[in-house]
Amino acid sequence: MSVVETDVKIKLNSTIIPTDGESEKYEMWLSGTFIKKSGKTYLRYVEELEEKKIRTTVKLGDKQALILRSGGVKMRLPFNASQDERGHYDTQFGTLPIITRTHQLAHEYHEESLISGTFNVQYDLIISGQSVGKYTLEIQYSEGQK
Template identity: 65%
Template sequence: MNTFEKNVKIKLTSTIRPIDGETENYEMWLNGSFIEKSGKAYLRYTEVHEDQTVKTTVKLGSEQALILRNGAVNMRLPFSRDHIENGHYETQMGTLPINTNTHSLIHEENSELNVISGKFKVQYDLIISGQPVGKYTLEIQYSEGQ
């Protein structure tokens, strides 16, 4: 079982185009970990929003990917290129079924000079309880050190 972990700096850029309403853009800089386990790559980081903590794990891939969030937000967001995937979002009122319709999924890893870095980008439609809510783009760039 080969597992290794490196500390990385993460730049997270998110664009949300709701069905009705204004486009929203977010950018965050975070410290996290890049983990390679059994040939699969993961990013792990913690977001803090107004004293609420969310631990996020991203399973990176170009065909399939998965975002798991635990803490103030609990959700499972799976991505599969050209397939609609089933996930869920837990609220105080209960669990909502969510679907992702993934349009593009890219994971590029650079391992030049033994420095871990890469880019993950996913574009998808988010559907909550059967209703399309918007088009989402998430881009994560990560690199070791500096």
């Protein structure tokens, strides 16, 4: 089984439109690793949020995808273009079950000379049967010049 690991630059854009409240937009530039293993593709990176390190792995796909976060935030966020998915978010008070309702999911990937790609997902986050907001996440990644 061959495993390909390549350092990549990552641009992460996130938009949150809460059910009640103002919309929020975030943009982050990160360094990470692109991994191709057993026909699946992954991105790994570390975010720093309020002095906490959050290790994130994104399993990329255009029908199904998964975001796993550990460290400062512990979360399992699955996406499926054809059905709602159950995930969880760990808080200091315990584990909160969450549901993702995916509206759009796409992964475009190129590896002609340098690896690059774009991952997009739009979803509703549902907690206790209620949507708490609409979320859009776009991740662009590209291999740095040697």
